[in-house]
Amino acid sequence: MVFRFQGGVRVPHHKALTEKKLVEDLPMPERLIVPVSQHIGAPAKAEVKRKDEVKKGQILSRAGGFVSAHVHAPTSGTVAAVEERPNPVSGKALSIVLEPDGKDEWLEGLPMAERDPQTATPDEIRQAVQAAGIVGMGGAAFPTHVKLAPPKDKPIDAVLINGAECEPYLTSDHAAMKLRPDDMLLGARLIMKAVGATRLVIGVEDNKPDVLRDLEKRTAADPDISVAALPSRYPQGAERSLIHAVLGRKLPAGKLPMDVGVVVQNVNTAIAVSDAVRFGLPAVDTLITVTGSAVRDPKNVRVPVGARFEDVLAFCGGFASEPAKIIYGGPMMGFAQYSLDVPVTKSGSGILCLGAGDLDRRPLQACVRCGRCLTVCPMGLVPTRIAELVEAGDFDGAEEAHALDCVECGCCTFECPSRRPLVHAIRTAKLVIRDRMRKRV
Amino acid sequence: MPDSTLIVSLQEMLVAFGAAAAPTEIENPLVLVGVMLGLGATFGFLLAYADKKIAVKLNPLIHVVEEELPKGQCGACGFPGCAKYAEAVVEDPSVKPNLCVPGGDAVAALVAELTGKVMEKTEPRVAVVMCRGDSEIARQRYLYDGIPDCRSANLLFGGGKACEYGCLGFGNCTKVCNFEAISMGPKGLPVVDLSLCVGCGACAEACPRDVIELVPRHAKVLVPCRSHDKAGVVKKACEAGCLGCSLCKKACPHDAIVMDNFLARVNPDICKTCDDPLCLTAKCQPKIIGRVSLDG
Amino acid sequence: MSDVNTVETLKEPLPVPEWLTVSSSPHLRGPESVARIMWTVNLTLLPAAVWAVAVFGWRALVQIVVSAGAAMATEWMVQKLRKVPVTALDGSAFLTGLLLAFCIPASLPFWMTGLGSFFAVFVAKHSFGGLGQNIFNPAHIGRAFLLASFPVQMTTWTAVKSHAAGAVDGITAATPLGIVKEEGFAAMSEHFGSGAELYWRLFMGNVNGSLGEVSALLILLGGLVLVWKRYIPWESPVIYIGTVGLLTWAFSGDGGVFTGDALFAMLSGGLVLGGVYMITDYVTSPITRKGQMIFAFFAALLVWLIRTYGGYPEGVCYSILLMNCFTPLIDRLVRPKRFGQEKGATHV
Amino acid sequence: MQEYLLLFAATVLVNNLVLTRFLGLCIFFGVSNNFDASLGMGFALTGVMTITGIITYLIYYFILVPLGLHFFTTLTFVLVVAVTVQLLEIVTRRYLPNLYQMWGVYLVLIATNCVVLAVPLLNVDHHFNLMKSIVHSMGAGVGFGLALVLMASIREKLETSDVPEAFQGLGIAFITAGLLALAFLGFSGMIPMG
Amino acid sequence: MSEKPSPKLSTLITEGIFSKNPIFVLALSLCPAVAVTSEAISSLGMGVSVVYVMTMSSLLTSMVRKLVPHKVRVPVYISIIAFNVTFVQLVMMAFLPDLFQSLGVYLALVVVFAIILARLEVFASKNGVIPSAVDGFGMGLGFLFGLVLIGIIREFLGNGTFFGIHVIPEEHFTPILMAILPPGGFITIGLLIGLFNVIGKRRAAHAAAELPESGA
Amino acid sequence: MSNAETVPIVAHKEPGILHLTLVLAATTTIAGLILGFVAYFTMPIAIQNDLKRKEAARKELLPAAVSFEAIPGRDECFEGRNADGRPVGYVLKTVAHGYGGAIVMIVGVDENKRIVDYRIMQHNETPGLGEIAKKDRFRKQFAGRDRNVLEVTKRGEEGKVQAITGATITTVAVVKAIRSALESLDNPAPETGAKPEREGRHE
């Protein structure tokens, strides 16, 4: 079976740097900066104030509604401040500055005595996930318990576990699948149970043959579980592309996976679900890849939420050379940073440090209308037209050209021989269009 | 030669004249007078009749009002173009006569008179760039590699400028002015030509950072900065940033200056009555509080 | 994960980099560049160029040098004058010059070639803003300009070397299509043979014509390389050349419908050159696949119309220029299907 | 039938009034900077030219020719055009307000345009009968509309292009029109007219 | 316009030729600028005809302006123009038949030149007889100037002649035929407009450089 | 037409239908009268000039003739007579399609139906190219030919009409036009008045 999706590009993998490395744990840094809200949806509200003593797993900020998630203390210590702090995604965000006391003491009753996952009811699973504040680890940080509670009229038949990890450089999902495959499968089953699905597909790109082989072995006995060896092609892991490739269902812009009977979860999300259901453990750390030519000692590291880049990078031996760009996430969708005083958040997947030699400084040219951006766009857009309209200041035009459908995968910009900053223009358009929509209402 | 293809050729003309109507026939002026009279009368009648009996009568006042508007088509009135405003202000009693910003009081008075509406005074205002952090003074915090557009730059954590309130300098504001009143200066800050600016506010609207403010022309003193940061942060970012030290506020005997979250703001309406601006004597460290004359 | 964390202070303070570049994602770029594409296309034209020189002699070489040189010089000059980055070496001006040289007879006075090349790059390309912004195919504008300005010289064909003995006056020799136009198909067969022999000559490049008309084979090979590199779509050339053949076969035969000589129509003139290299020009053809196919089809229709009813023996150049006019309109009307959207719902 | 079709095609393409006859350039350059306006203008022109084509035919062959007043052709035709357009404007505004909304605004511009006068003159010049006059007038309108729409779509694209300052606006419009005309040379000699 | 009671006559003329040149600046009445300018001589003929028609129409219009009701002004003005045009046609037909032939329909089309009617509406209908005539004359001159300039260039490029005279021996000159073909007309004008812009900008830059720096 | 004119704000009495009608009628009538007057003087001159030109052209094409007699039933076809009144040839109009449209010419033919010369009266050929067909150099080739030796060559074959380089189409058209003129002389005159739409009027 060949899994094909629309558009996409072939990217260099650059995964060799960390692919074979085991997961190490970051020693607890002197200070954690825990953003109060780390998901999309209603913002959470801080529940602690300066000078409060907190225990590991204690709720620091409480969900502000159903589509929202709690944030728990990653370790025990003192709240030094609740204030605006630089944030790797939003620039600035209200954060809780936590000074660990070094004891790393759990809150009373945590971890819970192990619960038999077989006995957990769908409601219990959802509650456990909600209590644990789990958000999607695939990047979007959408509260997972919401996805596990599909409305009655949207029956779910399939759960997709997204182990594609199509972003170059990143190997954190790979490492997780190697480290805790059984927990991952257990989490996936729990998700199936929660949504009432009958099918489970684990999609992994074929540049991870070891994991593919291992998972196939482990699931051979299960008729309702299949492992899909996906061709390595970016953005294989994007929800829509994955669903299209694996299940042949097309999910248009504006629709959710559940509209076609699917729930997609990242492998690390599945592991977190398993931890939450079995031991009641909240999402207080995340597995990230620290890599790039400017890092002395690239690693896969498990870090507490709120660890600053500076501390993480120091743990990886610091810089091998002057970094020119530091990216939170992968090179295709990640956010370039200007400071190392920013924290890792729950959905973090990597810190990438590129040297000057890795940057493409070829001059920008006018669009030659080669049409490559159209061919590679998984959403079937005309990126160059949207960019042109943005340049001309015609945002109504950009809206009509469906700028809002763009998933910002970056394929168009990657492929453009003229080096046009298409995604940047489209992101500008989306910002302005959303702004206008807000004003219209 | 295609150029000569349209010839109502001489031959044709002559055949016509010569064969069908020898010159002698034209001698009979009655035919000619009859035809011309007939044609003229027919057309004249048709037009006049249509105009009187068929034409949709438009309020002629609309045209009169439109004539008086400055035709900048800037949209500051909130209507798509001067003609639409003219129509609205004539037809709709709730539309105010003073909406045309470029026209100012003079036009407002005329429109009010024409439409029989009550005239309210509009303050003539002008765009002021509330930032002095030019490319020499303001520090950058990163190298921006992207579209030269203020909005796009603002998207990436608020742009490369260390100050999060200052002008980004890509000139979005200069692109929207219908009156060519604002342009980029040599050091990366936009410059407003006071004599051309009509205060329509398009530039302020376009600025993603709200750096541009519409200030009454009678304003005397301004603190051209928008930074609400505390002194320490400001000092690191820019030499021309308001530190929020409130020395000027203390120096002003009329309470015309208020501190708004570490930023001094001057109230021009109080300030205009002041003959002796003591605030200027305050030891403003960045030396940005200053006298302005915005009368174009 | 309670088991592992030990608290330990970090020893060495990290040297924090002062200047970091911040840009929007993606931070990785593909290997393609405009220059690489353009020079590759040039390279694929090399065999045909060499063959043209072999067939027409040194004049052909000088034509190519003059044309490409003038194109690049013009580009350099304009960009200097405008004070914008100079891209004269990115291969697109060279390509324009090369393709123009391929569209003219070897005997054309060199100053005319230079002028045509100047006109192509200055008027057709740079007055619109340069690479990527022109509406019309510069090389073809150059040719149309030369044809309109110097029709005599532009329709005086050099006989190919192997054929020179048969040519009456040694200099002028009619092209196969020219003879078909003026004296009919039979007269052409007298000169160039018919059936397999004719096709073979056309295919191998053994007929009179402009530089690039001589060998359909080498041009097609170049096209294959481009298709394989995914620089051009395969649909456009196939539709273009095929439709001309089909129409000729169906309607242009002397013996009624479906007796026309399709193979002759497809191999003669600049059809193959136009189909491979010119309707596929990125800048002047529609941006969507669907649009490109529409473009190719109507261009083919025009070729057939002009060859059959028009004032010129050859219609490739004008067919493409005419369709160039429609490109912005096509791009306006034809939009790709958005992912997962029903048909028809995609039009803006 | 074929005769009329050929005449129509010839008027639209081969002898396109703008591109090979330089008629109506003021409108051509003035309106083509807006796509929708171009489309509207194309329709409005076709309508007006067909109507004036009929009226001028009648006036010419039933009044001017019998009375031997050929040299009043210019004066008469221009009056017919001006008055017809003005009447059309008044009448459509009153009775066909929807039509007026779409195309009425262009009528004002049409009244003093040379293409509207040239078409009746050409009809007379070619000795077209009534049917041919109508076909020719319509073809002229459609051809004009086509040229306008093409030009408008091109200029729309040029708006986002980096046209050298010296050529911005009218300069590049003229050059574009020139290159369009160069391309339309391809039709030359295709269908003889008449 | 009506606010300035008596515009200076000389400025009316220079405006017509330069700053309000109907062809290069106002882009009005373009058809003949392309159509009849393949030869300098027909450009001249056309230009002179237009000067005459504009002057006379302005003059006549300003004479009758008080008598013409608003509603029928357009047909009346058009009749006045048509009258003048027909007059030129008749005279030219009798005395310059060749020129008449080469101007063809375009001479008749002078009737609908937007520039003429526009001047009548905005100027002649509101001004006295003399200024109106001068205004018409100036505008006409601008038109003549533009036409002849284009004509000379196109004729020289496309035929190697200057008003029909071979300035370069025929054997040594290969004309660029396209210059006198339709596309050549458009392109020549397009390039000329570009040139005018460049020159205009240079001059503006010079003027600005001479001004003292104006403080903000 | 702009609305630029200032409309008086207070509507005064508007002129009535009759008033408007009269103004326009008066304008056209006055214009008509003056023009009629002008035409009265210029038309005869124009007509005279044209007749003279045509006469001169006929003389040039058929020098042997002193007078010309229109042949009834034919469009612009004249029989040339010498001083004795004996027919010495014909001058007739003929038309063919060239590169840019119709080429209208008049051809002089001697009494043996051999070509004397021709003039192109009206054409749309490319100046400097198709126009060469007007020149002596080219026209001379035709003198003395009859309809049996009218063939075009591009390759300089003996006895054929050598095509203008780059303007073969024009050459062929000229030859065609002449041939059709010669042929028409051989045929009996067509019925009169059978030509409602004249041929050969072209854009």
Ligand SMILES: Cc1cc2nc3c(=O)[nH]c(=O)nc-3n(C[C@H](O)[C@H](O)[C@H](O)COP(=O)(O)O)c2cc1C
């Ligand atoms: C505004 C918003 C609302 C969503 N609502 C739901 C929902 O109701 N149910 C659900 O299962 N997923 C929901 N999702 C989750 C998306 O389907 C998707 O899984 C999530 O955005 C992660 O996407 P990504 O990582 O591909 O960007 C929502 C996402 C967004 C952005």
Ligand SMILES: Cc1cc2nc3c(=O)[nH]c(=O)nc-3n(C[C@H](O)[C@H](O)[C@H](O)COP(=O)(O)O)c2cc1C
């Ligand atoms: C361009 C693009 C690429 C993505 N690649 C991956 C990926 O490689 N792995 C992954 O788990 N999620 C990836 N995602 C996120 C998925 O779309 C989806 O949101 C996620 O798998 C949902 O699981 P989660 O809610 O557990 O995060 C990608 C999203 C986009 C838009």
Ligand SMILES: Cc1cc2nc3c(=O)[nH]c(=O)nc-3n(C[C@H](O)[C@H](O)[C@H](O)COP(=O)(O)O)c2cc1C
């Ligand atoms: C702008 C232009 C004008 C032309 N004008 C004429 C013309 O007036 N008469 C003509 O016979 N051929 C003209 N041609 C050339 C024809 O299209 C055709 O190529 C030529 O007649 C072939 O003739 P040849 O075989 O003598 O070279 C012109 C070509 C162009 C490009």
Ligand SMILES: Cc1cc2nc3c(=O)[nH]c(=O)nc-3n(C[C@H](O)[C@H](O)[C@H](O)CO)c2cc1C
């Ligand atoms: C596949 C391909 C085909 C091209 N064809 C042409 C061509 O036919 N004529 C031309 O002038 N340039 C051609 N170019 C070069 C370039 O796109 C052209 O100069 C642009 O039109 C200039 O803006 C081609 C380029 C590519 C990649």
Ligand code: SF4
């Ligand atoms: S337009 Fe958006 S979705 Fe399409 S390729 Fe570009 S970034 Fe991806």
Ligand code: SF4
């Ligand atoms: S890939 Fe780049 S050059 Fe090609 S069409 Fe898209 S934006 Fe233009």
Ligand code: SF4
């Ligand atoms: S004032 Fe605002 S819009 Fe203008 S350049 Fe500065 S940041 Fe940009």
Ligand code: SF4
């Ligand atoms: S500078 Fe700003 S406020 Fe002043 S006129 Fe221009 S856009 Fe309007």
Ligand code: FES
């Ligand atoms: S349209 Fe204005 S002169 Fe022809």
